[in-house]
Amino acid sequence: MAQQPKHAGLFLLLAIFLLSLNLRPAIAAIGPLIQSISQHAGIKSVGISLLTTIPVLMMGLCAIYATYIRQALGERNGIAMGAAMIAAACLLRLWGENAYKLFGSAVLVGLGIAVIQALLPGFIKRNFGAKTSSVIALYSTGIVVGVTIGSGTASWLEDRLGWMSALAGWSIPAAVAVFVWLLASRNSLYERRSSFTATATRGAPFWRIARCWSLLLFFGVGTGAFMLAMAWISPFYIGLSVTKGEAGILLSVLTVVQALTALWLSFSIDRFPDRRSLLVVSLLLVAFGFLLLIIAPLAAPYFAVSLLGGGIGILFPLSIIVAMDHLKSPTLAGNFTAFVQGGGFIIASLVPLTAGSLLDAFNDLSSIWLLMVIASLGMLVLAVRFSPKSYVQFQQDLADVQSEERQAA
Template sequence: MTQHTKPAGVLLLLAILLLSLNLRPAIAAIGPLIQSISHDAGVRSVGISLLTTIPVLMMGLGAIYAARIRQALGERGGITAGSALIAVACLMRLWADDRNGLFLSAALVGLGIAVIQALLPGFIKRNFGARTSSVIALYSTGIVAGAAIGSGTASWLEDQLGWLSTLASWSLPAALATVFWLLASLGSQHEGRSNVQAAARSVPFWRIGRCWSLLLFFGIGTGAFMLAMAWISPFYIGLGLGKATAGLLLSVLTVVEALTALWLSFAIGRFPDRRGLLLTSLLLVAAGFLLLIVAPLLAPYFAVSLLGVGIGILFPLSIIVAMDHLKDPTLAGNFTAFVQGGGFIIASLVPLTAGSLRDVFNDLSYIWLLMSIASLGMLVLAVRFSPASYQQFQQDLAELQAGELKPA
């Protein structure tokens, strides 16, 4: 059942941050370990891409069924289960020394992440109200910071522990986050398990064009994030840079992303109209990918920093803009899940496409170009996301609900 006593805000914020820190390391650590995984497990570029694609695809499928997950597990219980599953899946990698074990653990990691990402935005809106945008930005900061830590420590940990233990080591922080979450969320407001049929509360979001534009926007932004995380290090190793330098470039990218997202968590209140930030982020992402094509070795740290700033704004803002469209926490959570579901499925194809192109052409320039074009194309959508359009969206949705929904 839903509880009405608010928890200590700082502890709940810390719990959300700890959860978010564990949502990307199991994926981000793959890139710096590609050589060892390829050699020891016999996995080629497409297979390596699947280790990123499978979790992201699972995130998309989990988001699509967010309403049913909320109904079956409740928000607090579902988030707990998702975090625990990440811990178990990471621990499994101690024995995942072939492609089948790696693919299975990737699917379980993705499922755990999917459950958390499907339920946490609605939980945040329910508990933080007017501060939702700032907390979502902090949550996104944790995601990119976790990616930075996962990628930045992978090579060093591999030298100390081996690549299997490096991947498995993320089970410990995931387990700690699970325990802390259980304690910190005791007095939180959350939607519990429900016997009401999910279909009775479903909303046909797909009937409104704005839903699809937000879905596409989130997919491109997340695809850029996943692509950079998976292939920046291998790209620069292929250009002749050492493993340590290539890993450092990825670390710079993810640290810049994290710092930018952290800045956004404090500054987002000064931008009620998000379009200026959206346009800036898209231009920076396009410029970063283009620089990787025309002059990757001229100023590599500048190129990855451009990507870091652009993605650091774009990734959290694509969630925030979706949340802006609705006020009801459960409805906003389901809507965000719809946007993330389709968006993650789109994003899952990006690293897979990169791996396929690399196997065929031995070159990643084609995927950099495709992402540059896609980012510039998103400018057409971004200019339409005005605060006034949120009101029109709510009106369209209310009319649609009145005509389409069955009575509860």
């Protein structure tokens, strides 16, 4: 980590955690409020899915341009701006009585989240060095905890304040995160705003290397499972005549297990320099969790959602960590992670949208659960190839491609 007093390092970790807490509640709170949003804003299942899909799509599109964002805003100010956008978008939902206003806030939420996610991994690697994996796991834990709080409190807040205020309330912790971040990051290492150059903006040619695409696909499937569970577990069980309260508890169990698993990973990740065993376990847990939703959703619902929570709690942070493992340079690793997240989020954005479309067409979600079972098992083929030795080969392949491009230029 950068040389600075211990308390300053802990304060920076707190700021990162607070930022991460705000990266999903604006999306996670949608699921438990589907009935009210549908009734009062006149939005059907596909439209509800868009409230999840739009932010994730924005995350993907903006991540592709991470190099431009880093140059235009700098890391520290860009991250603060992203959090401020989330706060503003949530506040706008106080006036979200129709679909267009909700969709507009979803776009702004997605942009804010995207800017933070594009810049923060590189910042973390720059400041925490050998502890990067643990801090990324803590950052991912914060995301999952935010999901837990956002989904778990949505119905409670709705009963007391109304559904629009329940959504808008997340502007407060986002504003707090901006304030703490600006204080904590004052003396940190960060890439500053810079002028545009043809070489810099072009970025590294990640797209020319097969490993980049396999990591992108892997992240897409893992994040797709995360977004699907977050958006549709509660509505799925409500559709099976489970009470709204119990459906909310099931989602809370999923997210609590997910948060605890991600927290365990943040403390244990250094014991697994070869990440493949964890990846395989997580994929199997996700596959079996979705399988139970197909064959016996009411026989053991808490077991099914616990499997999903445990699997996603490992898979989601690991998909970021493994991408970061491939490169040593903080800036290059940040750009590479943004490339992986960019395409991965675009893939993931299609998953809840597909679920909403299938639900409208067939009044059933079994087909999307089956697709996720197949996708999770299929990812095992990729996971077993992500060995530490392959990182060295990847670095050589990237250097060769960069050399070829310099010679061609």
